[in-house]
Amino acid sequence: MAPLPFRWSGEAFEPLRGFAKRANNLFVVGEVYRLEPVEDRSSASHKHEFAWLKEAWQNLPETLAEQYPTAEHLRKRALIDAGFYDETIVDAGTQAAAIRVASFVRAREEFTLVIxxxxxxxxxxxxxxxxxxxxxxxxxxSKAAIMDVVSELIGVTSTELARNAGRAA
Known part of the structure; x- marks a missing residue:
């Protein structure tokens, strides 16, 4: 569920217009709730990530191009390599069955790393x-972590990668 936007009036937090009904459904009058500020994402930072990823993907060494047919493949694998992944472990019973299950998952899940x-x-x-x-x-x-992974992959520093993408964006 996305956080609800509130405005501080100097005395109380008040839901912004259009969110009062949802706030009434979620919160109980008199209850104590902990608030934590949520910083909005910068669209410029988001666009910058996709710009440097595209730049990096276009400059992949030929030996890696087949592993990453699109910039999206590169991004998803870099997220996994940087530790930003959800993991599932299944006991298939035998190694032969595990190999068959892995083959099935690989065929269905284009961006999933299967081991x-x-x-x-x-x-x-x-x-x-x-x-x-x-x-x-x-x-x-995650952006900084995948920039480190990708820059190492293509043999440049993350600073160079960010700078070059800034020119391309």
Whole structure:
């Protein structure tokens, strides 16, 4: 659920027009609630990420181009490599079954990293960076982390990558 917008009046937090009904449904008069400011995501920062990702993808070494057919493939794998993923582990019972399950998952899940460990199948799916799924703080952390992963992959520093993307954006 997305956070509700409130305005501080000097005495109380009041829901913005259009959100009062939802606030009444969610909150009980007299109850105590903890508030935490939520920093809105910067659309400029979001656009910057996609600009440098496109720039990096276009400059991938030929040996890596097949692994990352699109900039989206590169972004999702970088998120996984940077630790921003959801993981599922399934015990398939036998190694042969694990290999079959992994093959099935790979065929259905284009952006999922699938690993077979003995009888276990480990799937890692990149966390969503959508505004709804990831707040500003986590987005900035993930952006910096994947920039490090990608810059190492293409053999430049993250500073160079950010600077070059700034020119391209």
């Amino acid at each position: 077979v460990r003995g009888t276990f199948v480990v799937t890692r799916t990149a966390k969503s960076q959508s505004v709804r799924a990831m707040g500003n703080k986590d987005f900035q952390r």
